[in-house]
Amino acid sequence: MNKSDAERMYGMLEHIGYTQTDEPKEADMLIINTCSIRQLSEDKAYSQIGVWGKIKKSKPDLKIVFAGCVAQQGGKNILKRAPYVDLVLGTQRLYELPNLVKRIETGERVVSIEEKPFEESEIQINRVKGVNAWIPIMEGCNNFCTYCIVPYTRGRERSRKPELILAEVKKALSEGFKEITLLGQNVDSYGKGVNETQNGFEISEGKEFGKDLQGNTINLAWLLRQINAIEGKFRIRFVTNYPTDITDEVIDTVIELDKVCEYFHIPMQSGDDYILKKMNRRYDYATYKKICDHIRSRVKDVTITSDFIAGFPGETEEQFENTLKAMTELELDYSNTASYSPREKTVAAKWVDLYVPEDVKTDRLARLNEHNRACCLASNKKYLGREMEVLIENFEVRKNGDKVITGRTRNNKIVHIPCNRDLRGKFINVRITNARTWYLNGELV
Template identity: 45%
Template sequence: MSTPRRYHITTFGCQMNKADSERMAGILEDLGYIWSEEANDADLVLYNTCTIRDNAEQKVYSYLGRQAERKRQQPDLTLIVAGCVAQQEGESLLRRVPELDLVMGPQHANRLADLLTQVEAGSQVVATEEVEIAEDITQPRRDSTITAWVNVIYGCNERCTYCVVPNVRGREQSREPAAIRAEIEQLAAQGYREITLLGQNIDAYGRDLPGSTPEGRHLHTLTDLLYYVHDVPGIERIRFATSHPRYFTERLIRACAELPKVCEYFHIPFQSGDNDVLKAMARGYTVERYLRIVEQIREIIPDAAISADAIVAFPGETEEQFENTLKLVEQVGFDLVNTAAYSPRPGTPAANAPDQLSEEVKQDRLQRLNHLVAQMAADRSQRYLGRTEEVLIEATNPRNPQQVMGRTRTNRLVFCDGTIAQLEGQLVPVRITETRAFSLTGQILSPVAAGC
């Protein structure tokens, strides 16, 4: 009896990539592969890559070099690059790393089994052509048994001048509402408590699906989808990401206020606090428009958490323009901002802009923004002190095995004493006793904690 082949997947980048990796892992396990924690012990190594920033891309090449060397000693090793670097580089990856067996873009994640059949027949395969993404019938090997990603729209039609995503993930393709609901019902039957609806630009959901009202409104919007999936029994929490200020609506905020399972948490990137920089980025909104969205959220759901993404040192950004970003962060008081220094990406207009800023300026501005973000997040955390928050317990605290950890509805990480065997997957009331910028500590008030 032959030993089962082992596989290892390393994932770089965003939530979409994590969801893709879970689906590809599910396909491999259906083919009889078993998971290997260590890449060096695996017979198939897959790197699911990200090209948003140069450092993520360079890390991939470093990892790949080590496995290519291993393959020269072990020709039976199957070596795969998937995701955005694969889509961007295509055949040139084979010239750079001839040991590769398969180069596949993100649109081909569901086709992994077919592509491996070609590899096993002796072909070196490049799959980067644009395809219709077939309805997802794979069974993902999910990293969590409590929370799950559910893709609702693939691709992106925006043309932000710094961003390579539309080039590598293709045009927007929305899944049918019935297929999304069926996946959520299956997750509920498997015991999942929380789902996150995912899209590169989730507010665009449905605009490519057929059907609209006589007034011209699409029948399928993200808001409609939330109403449609909200009542699936067993699912206690619903989140969604990532929003785009250009398409974000008051109707969506009101739906979140009205639907008890939808969490009071919004992730809405602003990218810059300066209108001229936003225009150069082709973001399609102004700072004033962004602030109106924040105002509406705080008016309708006062305790909602708001997080965002921001880029510093975009080509040509002046010190004054950067300070406008600092002002916006201070004015809004975000719960979290994911920050990055601008990184030129191949094939994007901004990469060819003449006024690129130095690494010194990038690092200085990034450090200053991060300092302010942490300060504002610590201020926002203060409001939880002494409050009782509903926390969904997900795992043991990796730094303290006496503690479990989970998240509030507003997505704050919470640590508390307890054992995962008793508490995993439970929604428990936790009185917050300590606050930090990005996490909280508390005490479980539920009777279930008595034996902890």
């Protein structure tokens, strides 16, 4: 989501005459787009603007913009903490950037973090060149998991208008992108509860909320069908799913639609029922398992990936071991792992007496990673000898002179293939010759 926001910022700034530079010392304006999901990333953001503050001492006209989730959280305190910052830009004010830049160019210092949806019009996007285009379809979250900062930084769920999304998809395809990834904190919520916001669907008089003008119900499955109907060879992915919100209608689209890929990212967070309850997740282990089994029984070669937290407040050794067991039993193909990081304002951060000691968290994270590696390798081995379609993303000449192309299968497996030609953006058929922990080796067929 942050990458996608940054592409939008670049686009809007180019539109008002700025160009991109990789050299901070030569820039007229420096922007940091921050993430607050963990304390470490927040600390890094403050340390980075400290460095920029020093540049500004010898270049007083330099403008510094502090954007993203940490900005949304910190608000005007950031101006006090970092007096060299000119603009604090919250996550929901992104589209206001050009106007705000004009204000800071006149010497004003501005904080813009109001949580009111901003009318999104035809925005410019300057995408990072490549194969995959990230396209946000909704933003925010209503779930309030007790460890998570996102509902406080990204606000409540809001869906983008389908016509804006479809126009963006068509533009990305016309620019040569071959894979569209639809983004949202909870993509299953697309189309729900948004009619009262400016950024939601425009409901014509007499029309029921959530229906388009033809009377179709607007949801993720509907959107996937609209995008799949666009002509041309390309792939469609979506992230992230909330386990209990995944509908059969969405699973059907993965089975039926040729462009929608066989891949689900479904964060589980813990394999222990008590911890899941304390996390305010709306499922237990058995329910999550049922969902995975159901998807696997219906979608051939599906990849299911997940997220896990080690050392949530109060987590006992036994409860942690339930997470290890779950990872293995569910045969998860890959998991993002992290140790618990308390985030201000969240419910769990207040349970200081229950905090798991740092050394225990570090040990649990290491064991979680070990299990993750074993699961990944087991998952990759399933594809040995198989022929798979790979969309090539990279071409590399290695130090020893070997030339290698790298890409992904439909089910999101990374494949390295020896090849003399730069085939970036091409769909090729590959036979899998070797399975490594994080990737597969293949040969052209």
